[in-house]
Amino acid sequence: MATWLGTRSHSSEARSGSGAPEPTHSGGGSTSPRRRTISSPGKGVTARLARLGVPLYCGGHRGHVVALTFDDGPGPYTHLVLRLLRRDHARATFFLVGRLLRDWPVLPLRERALGSLGDHTWSHINLAALPAAAVTSQLEDARRAISADAHVRVQLFRPPYGSRNATVDRVARRLGMLDVLWNVDSFDWAGANWTQIARNVLHHLSPGAIVLMHENRGQTIRALKFILLPALRRLRYRLVTVPQLLALDPPSTAQLDRGLEGCARNSPSPGSAKTRSAALGIEKRDYSRLSFRTAL
Numbered sequence: 272m273a274t275w276l277g278t279r280s281h282s283s284e285a286r287s288g289s290g291a292p293e294p295t296h297s298g299g300g301s302t303s304p305r306r307r308t309i310s311s312p313g314k315g316v317t318a319r320l321a322r323l324g325v326p327l328y329c330g331g332h333r334g335h336v337v338a339l340t341f342d343d344g345p346g347p348y349t350h351l352v353l354r355l356l357r358r359d360h361a362r363a364t365f366f367l368v369g370r371l372l373r374d375w376p377v378l379p380l381r382e383r384a385l386g387s388l389g390d391h392t393w394s395h396i397n398l399a400a401l402p403a404a405a406v407t408s409q410l411e412d413a414r415r416a417i418s419a420d421a422h423v424r425v426q427l428f429r430p431p432y433g434s435r436n437a438t439v440d441r442v443a444r445r446l447g448m449l450d451v452l453w454n455v456d457s458f459d460w461a462g463a464n465w466t467q468i469a470r471n472v473l474h475h476l477s478p479g480a481i482v483l484m485h486e487n488r489g490q491t492i493r494a495l496k497f498i499l500l501p502a503l504r505r506l507r508y509r510l511v512t513v514p515q516l517l518a519l520d521p522p523s524t525a526q527l528d529r530g531l532e533g534c535a536r537n538s539p540s541p542g543s544a545k546t547r548s549a550a551l552g553i554e555k556r557d558y559s560r561l562s563f564r565t566a567l
């Protein structure tokens with residue numbers, strides 16, 4: 272599949288209260304429009320997007336692929352996530368906190384076997400509050416630790432709390448790392464229970480979605496096991512890594528230019544609301560009454 276990617280500076284991508292990352296970009300200097308032809312899968316596309324220096328919120332809308340992402344690992348529940356994913360032949364992307372690798376040195380390699388690894392900074396710090404040199408250290412130290420344990424070159428990066436600005440964008444671009452945000456938030460970090468987590472994801476899901484989850488929360492594991500993975504299977508979504516998503520269903524130039532709002536689409540998922548209700552195991556009349564936040 273060939274498409275092209277262009278960019279201009281992103282200054283406003285999200286609406287307040289969307290549940291997706293707030294834009295913290297403060298300008299950063301616009302880049303001239305450019306066109307890119309995507310011909311190589313996965314890492315090639317990732318590298319191209321990283322050079323553009325703009326964050327990724329989602330893939331395209333053309334395939335039935337979704338990228339689950341798990342932040343803040345590795346940790347005591349990592350093996351449970353991996354077991355569930357393996358059972359479903361699912362892939363995912365793990366954004367790791369560098370300093371945690373000292374306690375869990377074997378897990379990154381196991382995660383790599385089932386997906387892609389990303390840099391979630393060394394100490395899970397708010398990068399937007401740091402000078403450029405400290406941002407660089409946070410990214411480089413974590414990347415080095417992940418590479419040492421998993422023997423992989425790390426190209427993906429996610430700022431803790433989705434907090435970024437022009438300095439963060441510039442450093443990531445200089446390091447050749449793609450800033451991967453999300454367009455669907457499970458709200459597991461906010462204390463949602465397992466049924467709420469599943470509802471938050473399923474009610475906002477659409478092809479090309481990048482889903483924010485955390486691997487060290489028991490409620491997240493329970494949501495995956497009992498609702499999410501079975502429902503996604505019934506909806507016939509293919510669960511892929513972020514590089515796979517970019518290879519199979521890359522965002523269009525228009526999507527990238529619109530940031531988070533570029534992830535909106537008219538029909539929210541493959542299948543009607545009725546189909547999704549069936550996947551959720553609830554009646555249609557109940558489905559319409561369920562409260563959920565509007566992601567976009």
Ligand SMILES: [Zn+2]
Nearest residue numbers: 342343431432
């Ligand atoms: Zn985090």
